[in-house]
Amino acid sequence: MSYYQERNVGPMSPPALTDKLRLYHVDMNPYGHRVLLILEAKKAKYEVYKLDPLRLPEWFRSKNPRLKIPVLEIPTENGDKYLFESVVICDYLDEKYTRNQLHSRDPYVKAQDRLLIERFNELIKGSLECFDTNFAFGSEQIIQTLNIFEKELAARGTNYFGGHRPGMLDYMIWPWVERLYLLRSVNERKFDEKKGLFPNFADWGDQMQLDDVVKKHANSPQEYFDYYKNARTHSMGYYL
Secondary structure (H helix, E strand, O other): OOOEEEEEOOOOOOOOOOOOEEEEEEOOOHHHHHHHHHHHHOOOOEEEEEEOOOOOOHHHHHHOOOOOOOEEEEOOOOOOEEEEOHHHHHHHHHHHOOOOOOOOOOHHHHHHHHHHHHHOHHHHHHHHHHHOOOHHHHHHHHHHHHHHHHHHHHHHOOOEOOEOOOOHHHHHHHHHHHHHOOHHHHOHHHHHHHHOOOHHHHHHHHHHOOOHHHHHOOOOHHHHHHHHHHHHHHOOHHHO
16 A cells, blocks of 8 residues: 655645645655655655755745755644654654554663664765765775674674564664665675675665565665766765
8 A cells, every 4th residue: 555645846835734744855865765764664644745956946945944855744733844854753753653663662772773873874974985085995984884783683683673573773774775785886796795794784684675665665776876976976965
C-alpha cells in the first residue's frame, strides 16, 4: 500500500494540510532520505514536495528563511507547523506515531544510539572528501568510522543495530551507506577489498537492502554516481 503522494514544488504555495504530513525534500538529499525512511517505517500518511535547490520559490523562502532542507509540515488545530533538521524530525515521528517504535525503550541504549549517530558524521565527512578533493583522506575517515560500527554490531550480536529488525540507528545511517556502494564505480577492486574488512557491517548492509522500507526509497549506485557528478559540476551542496 502506498502511503504517500509526490509532487514538484511550483510558484504557488501548496494548500493547507488536513489529514497528512508534508515533506519538502530535495531529490537525492540523504538527510531527506532519512525522513522518508522513518515516514515509511511508521506507516504515516504523507506527501512529498520536491524542491529544486537552485530555484527555491519565494513562498518557501518566507516560510523557511534559513533554507533548511528537509522540512516537515505538520497540520495542527492552530495552523500548519514546521520542523527542521532530520534528527529532530525523525525523533518527532517516532514519538508521534507509536506503531513500530524505532528507538530503544532502554534509555541507555537510546543514548548510545544517539552517540553513534553523531559518530557517523565522520563517515559523512569522509564521503564528501572522496567526492571532492582528497580520496585517500576521505577513504581513511570512512574506514575508521566503519570499524567502530563493525565492532558495535559484533558486540550487540544481532543482525541490525535495532536487534532483530531495523531500528532508528539503522535507518538514520542507511542513506549514506546506500551511497557508499557507488564507490565501487570509482575503484571496484579496492571497494571489495575494504568491504572484506567489515564482515558484520557488510552482512548488515546486505540485510538492509532487503528491507521493505529501504527498498521503497532506494536508488542504484549508478543513479547516485550520475547525480553526484552533476552536484560537483553545479556546486549543489544540497545533494550531499
